[in-house]
Amino acid sequence: MIAGVFAGVSTRARILVAALAVVLLAAPLVLDRYLLSVLILVCLAAYTGQAWNVLLGFAGLLSLGHALYLGLGAYISAALYVHYGIGPWLSVFPAIAACILVATLLGWLAFRFRIEGVYFALLTIAFAEVARVGFDHIAFTGGAGGFFLPVRSEDQGQWWNLRGGPTFFYYLALLLAGNALLLCALLRRSRIGHRWLAVREDPEAARALGIDVNRARMSALLLSAAMTGIAGVFQAFYANNLFPSQIFDISRSIDIILAPIIGGVGTLFGPILGAFVLAPLGEVLISATGAVGLNAPGTKALFFGLFLMAIIAGVPSGLWPRLAGVLRLRSAPDDHALSHRRDEALPRSCRGGRCFAERRSWFDLRGDRSKRRR
């Protein structure tokens, strides 16, 4: 089955992936502590980006509140460790369960009441905000003042409690990112993956082909939430401190979406490429602006914002499809991005690759069509 994943991939691509894998595996041998920590963040960004991508790139739902699951996963695993001594390899399960529970609630609200598009995005923001304010008041996890995991030198090496050095965390992050990639590649070819794509492209047409759109969306949401929850567990044990205002904040949610959007939503390698582009870009920006004297907080974020705007305006399907084209990697089914072609030849109603009768009006709050819809 694993071999099947790479069936449609050209030799060129296989070599590149293998080379990348080797480089990444050997990284700790050559890189210093600082660069390794940057790579850890890159891998984590690639992982969470992949998780978020499942929801938008596969099922077509935009979530701007994904930090919710990050925070839930982090807080639950941290609380279980600090208060009951339960290790993260165990507590990841209740963490995932919590994320799935909350996502089920969100999904039920959205799908039962047909909240789609930007309203769904707002709903996700609302949920994250509720968590942010809520956790400020939960004394059990430190409230607004923060929650701290004990870092004792005698614990070093306890891999079962995720106590280790940068190399340890790096390989763990790499493992997560690699598994996410594999999972998404497998899913892409599976029945559920095809259902998701159909739902993303055109929910009505998908229904007419026997696909239960709500069920498909719910499963994408739950998977995305669970995966992000795992990232939260990592985050808790890596950073060793948690603040509701940081981990549930909308800026965190936006951080999550930067890499996949820049790399290419809906593609397999987009989130990874995006993560690899953003990290060095960030570092370069910091040193460049530092040299010029622009050291104010927010400089990096400002440039990322500009970069995001530039990408969505100029290269909306992301950098990965461009790169894949340049490297002449065969356009395998992995390279699907949300459509952004200039379809001059098609009638106006088909612009943007969507051949719908008319552009959906904002007034159609109930997502799909009007009339006496059930």
Next chain:
Amino acid sequence: MIGPNGAGKTTLFNLIAGVFATDAGTITFADERIDRASPEHICQLGVARTFQIVRPFPELTVIENAAIGGMLRAPDMDEAYARAGEILRRLDLWDKRARKAHELTLPDRKRLEVARALATRPNLLLLDEVMAGLRPTETDRILEILRTLNREEHITIVMIEHVMRAVMALATRVHVLHHGATIAEGTPAEVTRDPRVIESYLGAEDFA
């Protein structure tokens, strides 16, 4: 099913396919009431439909489009793709199978829509103005395919059509809808001679 614009033909299709809810009355298919069923359940029962303005999955390839249709009754994805390939060959789309749906011309997109619906192995196929915008040669080709499907695979086909060539050539029975009601019913020959039908198409009050 024929009738002037606004007669309710596509609405009827939407009712059958479960997109609209009925205000009154029932719809039965294969001894099961479907007026309360969801569109996906109705498809699972064996009803497939095309849309008046075609909506293939734009960013997916032709064969992926068809395979998603084929997924319904296939035990696994390989089977689904096999079924898709078979249908595409039938509908002369095999050569274009790796192209993305939005790259196709309109006649090809129409055929893809039909292919995708067929891949679900329906018992009832609802075709909404599939001939519109096609050249006579293309119309003939589709007619040929539909005739074969009906004969060999025993698929019941209900077509909404304005292209009278297709109606006369293909239909065994014709319903004429006007202002939401059936005003005539019969063989193509009978119906086209019916004065009420002629009046509904040419009558003064039908400029709405």
Next chain:
Amino acid sequence: MTLSLYAEVLIQGVLTGLVYGLMALGLSVIFGVVRVVNFAHGEFAVLAMYATFVLFTATHLDPILAAIPIAALFFVIGWLLQRLVVQPFVVRPQHDQFILLVGLAIVLVNALLMIFGPDSRHTDLPYAYDSWFVGPIIVDKVRAYGAAAALAVAAALFAFFRFTLTGTAIRACADNLTGAAVVGLDIKKLYALTFGLGLACAGAAGAIMVALTDVTPMLAPSFTLLAFTIVIVGGLGSMTGALLGGLLIGVVEALASAIIAPSMKSMVSFALLVAVLALRPQGLLGKPAT
């Protein structure tokens, strides 16, 4: 809590809510006509707050009076933004628009952060602590003036849409875009105008808010969310709805702040948002999907 205290909280909520409503009105107009999701709306309001603050520091121009020049400035900004940046995105998928404006919001917030720093800035107004005594109830003059100004701007906007030809043309665009184009309306120009008006509202609201609260860049995301909440609760496509929604949210937040805890007020708003999205998505005064 005594009855008079409740009344005070209520009045405070109404008055503040009217200013929020003005901001939301801008969003509703943009959302309803240009059909673009202005996720940077709150950020523009805060930008206006800083502009007003700078103006005040330099010229001691009262923030509430400054609403007029600031609104004019932001009208131009909105017009230019629509023409130069947003127009190509009008036909793009929703997600693209959203992301573009999220990017813009990030840029704005962090620019403000870089220039002014995270600390909040306070404006000292001579009448900041004056109040009227209506029986046992205390009404802050600042809030009353602010609310009055907000109402005035809203009224001007209403009058524009109701009584001028251009206003009617814009309403036509919102109603039926194809029809509007077919009768020869210059859609691009009208869009730019509308965006300008929308940001002018945000600008005016921001200016007024300088008199009511301290300025910090961190207000921006919560203002955006607030604006969206109000628009959805009040009803998409309804200007009265935006104001009414603002009033409602203002009151709800004031009450929640007084009865539960100040930090919980946004949770109550969100609960309302979720309830509305689920149960009555067209909001209080919006048109149901036909």
